[in-house]
Amino acid sequence: MPRTPEANQRIREAQRAKILESARSVFARKGMEATITDIAAEAQISLGLAYRYFADKEAIFSELVKQTVPDDSAGFQKLVEMPGTPGERLATLISSIVGARGQREPLEAHQLLHHALNANAMPEEIRELLGKRYQMLLATMRQLIVEGQATGEVAPGDPDQLVAVMSACLDGLTRWALRDPEQFRTYVPDAQIVLRLFQPLTDEKKASEQS
Amino acid sequence: MPRTPEANQRIREAQRAKILESARSVFARKGMEATITDIAAEAQISLGLAYRYFADKEAIFSELVKQTVPDDSAGFQKLVEMPGTPGERLATLISSIVGARGQREPLEAHQLLHHALNANAMPEEIRELLGKRYQMLLATMRQLIVEGQATGEVAPGDPDQLVAVMSACLDGLTRWALRDPEQFRTYVPDAQIVLRLFQPLTDEKKASEQS
Numbered sequence: 001m002p003r004t005p006e007a008n009q010r011i012r013e014a015q016r017a018k019i020l021e022s023a024r025s026v027f028a029r030k031g032m033e034a035t036i037t038d039i040a041a042e043a044q045i046s047l048g049l050a051y052r053y054f055a056d057k058e059a060i061f062s063e064l065v066k067q068t069v070p071d072d073s074a075g076f077q078k079l080v081e082m083p084g085t086p087g088e089r090l091a092t093l094i095s096s097i098v099g100a101r102g103q104r105e106p107l108e109a110h111q112l113l114h115h116a117l118n119a120n121a122m123p124e125e126i127r128e129l130l131g132k133r134y135q136m137l138l139a140t141m142r143q144l145i146v147e148g149q150a151t152g153e154v155a156p157g158d159p160d161q162l163v164a165v166m167s168a169c170l171d172g173l174t175r176w177a178l179r180d181p182e183q184f185r186t187y188v189p190d191a192q193i194v195l196r197l198f199q200p201l202t203d204e205k206k207a208s209e210q211s
Numbered sequence: 212m213p214r215t216p217e218a219n220q221r222i223r224e225a226q227r228a229k230i231l232e233s234a235r236s237v238f239a240r241k242g243m244e245a246t247i248t249d250i251a252a253e254a255q256i257s258l259g260l261a262y263r264y265f266a267d268k269e270a271i272f273s274e275l276v277k278q279t280v281p282d283d284s285a286g287f288q289k290l291v292e293m294p295g296t297p298g299e300r301l302a303t304l305i306s307s308i309v310g311a312r313g314q315r316e317p318l319e320a321h322q323l324l325h326h327a328l329n330a331n332a333m334p335e336e337i338r339e340l341l342g343k344r345y346q347m348l349l350a351t352m353r354q355l356i357v358e359g360q361a362t363g364e365v366a367p368g369d370p371d372q373l374v375a376v377m378s379a380c381l382d383g384l385t386r387w388a389l390r391d392p393e394q395f396r397t398y399v400p401d402a403q404i405v406l407r408l409f410q411p412l413t414d415e416k417k418a419s420e421q422s
Contacts, residue, residue: 155407164394165384165404172383173376183375193376196366196407 016053019043020067023060028108036060058123065126068109076140087153090144090198095191097170101177102185111178138163145198155200166197227264230254231278234271239319247271269334275323276337287351298364301355301409306402308381312388313396322389349374356409366411377408 003011022043026034036057040050054060082089101110113130142163148154154162173194177184214222233254237245247268251261265271293300312321324341353374359365365373384405388395 155404157401157404161398161401162404164387164398165401168383168387169380169405170383171386172379172381175382175386176375176379187372187375190368190372190376193366193368193373193408194380196410197404199407199410 012053015045015049019045019050019053020060020064024064024108024112027061027064027112032061062123062126064112066129068112076136080140080143085151085153086144086147087151087198090141090148090154091191091195093141093144094166094170094195098173098191098194101174110174138167141166148198152200154198162198166194169194169197223264226256226260230256230261230264231271231275235275235319235323238272238275238323243272273334273337277340279323287347291351291354296362296364297355297358298362298409301352301359301365302402302406304352304355305377305381305406309384309402309405312385321385349378352377359409363411365409373409377405380405380408 019039023034023039026038026042030038034057036050036054037047039057039060040047043050054063079089079093082092084092142159145154145159145162149156149159173184230250234245234250237249237253241249245268247261247265248258250268250271251258254261265274290300290304293303295303353370356365356370356373360367360370384395
């Protein structure tokens with residue numbers, strides 16, 4: 001009995017997913033030097049079959065990055081509108097970023113991006129996507145900082161400077177997580193330390209600085 | 212009149228210094244792809260003359276790194292023994308690191324190291340020197356943190372964790388300074404923000420976290 005068109009479609013989708021999954025681990029292991037031959041071998045399919053699904057390695061890579069970096073504008077919007085004080089929402093945002101660095105899966109995804117950026121092998125379309133998403137993260141952070149300064153939960157000062165210092169620190173933490181995931185996981189739970197970057201001075205300290 | 216041996220010595224030293232200075236700007240511009248030919252051209256001397264002072268590019272590079280990363284053990288020791296509270300000495304240490312990133316000269320030196328590390332072109336001897344110096348910095352920081360926790364100036368918690376988070380943040384700041392020195396300089400003066408990573412909670416906040 002011949003297969004129905006629906007069954008064929010399911011098989012194609014499963015095949016495609018399998019190639020992407022294999023590619024993810026090959027890229028994580030070999031970086032941008034991975035070839036489509038490596039990916040086909042990992043997926044235990046022929047090279048010819050791999051080419052029926054993707055035109056080249058770059059197409060596979062682009063698809064992976066799109067899966068990894070979902071369009072999160074809705075997520076940021078939800079965060080801004082969440083109940084709780086601005087300081088609490090800021091804590092949620094930073095904790096989720098720091099926490100994600102300690103988990104295996106988002107970390108591998110990050111490793112993938114890191115490889116691509118370092119190898120200057122990032123397709124333009126993907127580079128734009130990432131840039132947009134990063135800008136959205138910074139804008140969300142900035143908005144919560146400004147609101148948090150109004151409630152007194154966030155230290156006063158130029159919000160752009162606070163955003164810049166925090167994002168540099170998050171960058172440093174990410175690089176640490178990529179370099180030594182085991183060590184990072186031992187330390188990671190404490191996003192509270194990172195959040196102190198936004199913390200207003202104690203009254204005692206304020207007095208001693210003014211004196 | 213023939214030149215005296217002293218005069219010859221002076222000329223040789225000036226020549227050597229000129230080669231090193233030229234090499235510094237060539238390495239800063241071209242990274243580890245710079246050749247000894249580039250360096251000779253920059254110094255406006257012949258290639259043959261350059262080779263009379265240095266066996267190869269690596270020898271020039273090693274010398275530059277040694278100049279850049281002085282043996283600072285005495286400096287760290289002095290800092291630990293400085294008058295003032297541990298919190299104040301910690302502030303001096305962190306401010307001097309953050310401040311240095313905003314200055315052109317130490318930044319160029321850092322750029323040099325960064326190039327070499329990325330290109331895996333760091334001679335073993337220099338790699339060890341850098342590793343030692345970095346460990347000494349971390350040990351100094353750790354000691355001041357422990358002392359600062361005893362005086363209540365530094366937030367309680369695992370000192371190794373505090374050292375790790377601070378050094379990740381400093382790493383992120385350094386990368387930012389290397390990527391965009393102009394933007395960094397606009398923001399740099401505020402080491403106070405970075406120092407908040409060590410700041411104890413306000414009494415108010417402490418109370419709300421315990422509730």
